[in-house]
Amino acid sequence: MFRNLRLLKSNYQINKKSKLKTNTIYLIKSRNFSHITSKHKSFNQNYNINNEYFTKNVRNSSILAAISEKSHLIFTKLSESYPVHIAQDFLINFHDTTGLPWWATIIGSTCLLRACVTLPLGAYQQSIVAKLENITDEMRNIEHELKAETALAIKKFNWTKKEAFVVYRRSLKKQWNKLIIRDNCHPFKTTILMWIQIPTWICLSAAIRNLVYMLPNLDVQAQIIFAELQVGGFLWIPNLTIPDNSYIFPFALGLINLLIIEIQLASKLKEQKKIQKYLTNFFRVLTVALVPVACTVPSCLCLYWVTSSTCGLIQNLILLSPKIRYLCRIPATKNNVSHPYQLVWNKLKQRLTFS
Numbered sequence: 001m002f003r004n005l006r007l008l009k010s011n012y013q014i015n016k017k018s019k020l021k022t023n024t025i026y027l028i029k030s031r032n033f034s035h036i037t038s039k040h041k042s043f044n045q046n047y048n049i050n051n052e053y054f055t056k057n058v059r060n061s062s063i064l065a066a067i068s069e070k071s072h073l074i075f076t077k078l079s080e081s082y083p084v085h086i087a088q089d090f091l092i093n094f095h096d097t098t099g100l101p102w103w104a105t106i107i108g109s110t111c112l113l114r115a116c117v118t119l120p121l122g123a124y125q126q127s128i129v130a131k132l133e134n135i136t137d138e139m140r141n142i143e144h145e146l147k148a149e150t151a152l153a154i155k156k157f158n159w160t161k162k163e164a165f166v167v168y169r170r171s172l173k174k175q176w177n178k179l180i181i182r183d184n185c186h187p188f189k190t191t192i193l194m195w196i197q198i199p200t201w202i203c204l205s206a207a208i209r210n211l212v213y214m215l216p217n218l219d220v221q222a223q224i225i226f227a228e229l230q231v232g233g234f235l236w237i238p239n240l241t242i243p244d245n246s247y248i249f250p251f252a253l254g255l256i257n258l259l260i261i262e263i264q265l266a267s268k269l270k271e272q273k274k275i276q277k278y279l280t281n282f283f284r285v286l287t288v289a290l291v292p293v294a295c296t297v298p299s300c301l302c303l304y305w306v307t308s309s310t311c312g313l314i315q316n317l318i319l320l321s322p323k324i325r326y327l328c329r330i331p332a333t334k335n336n337v338s339h340p341y342q343l344v345w346n347k348l349k350q351r352l353t354f355s
Helices: 002-079 082-098 102-157 161-183 187-213 220-231 248-266 274-294 299-318 322-327 340-354
Strands: none
Touching (some): 082 102, 102 187, 187 220, 248 299, 274 299
């Protein structure tokens, strides 16, 4: 009996050991298999990541290709447009008529256009701005009168506040329109300089670019003009078809444009509103961003930009003079000062000392 029990016990132990062995083998196999599956999963994940990265690169490259193609089409259409053709013919005829070298042609034609077009429009714009300032002051008195009349009407006709406000706003707008018609100073006219100056700047820039790259037609005249531009420079830029390697013109462009912004800001007595501050900062950033662009364009194009900005600076300074404003029939306002240049100089010095 004890012998059978021992045999049973030994068999049980053997079976237990065999089970343990099989379990350990199963665990080892399962671990190996899980390791393989984890490797397979990581491989799949890496494959998916690489595949996504590849597809993203393909999409980005296709987007960049589409953008470059569209920009090329825009520049092509711009160079072949009729206004650019007129500007290009104007430059060529000015050069042929005067017999000046190309650097003097660019400077002379820019100053001529600024004097004949931009300066009169600038004076007209200043006149509209002055008239709007005066009727704004006049509207304050009218506004007080309308408020008093509206308060009486509320008591007399038993109007609600909403009805009274609607009538008040309608009457105020009617009086404002009457003053605008009387002085012929619609606010949209204050943007007339922008609508003329910016397209002119773009067309002349595109026309000079056409002369450098012999566009839109590669004919004998275009090749002759290109050869003249190569030898039509001066001082440190004898070749007008290559960028200014001294970076004198690009940095001069940035400084002149910043000076224009600061002079316009210093010549006003009123404090700027929030939107005006944002616009001023935007133009400052745009001016700084234009400097590296000017470092890469042909020097003849950069010469035009510097000349145009210099003329704009002189124009702003001229229109600050009380005598010039009187000759141009710009109405006087309560914000006018007798010594505007002294005011601008003091404000600029104050700004520089604080910075």
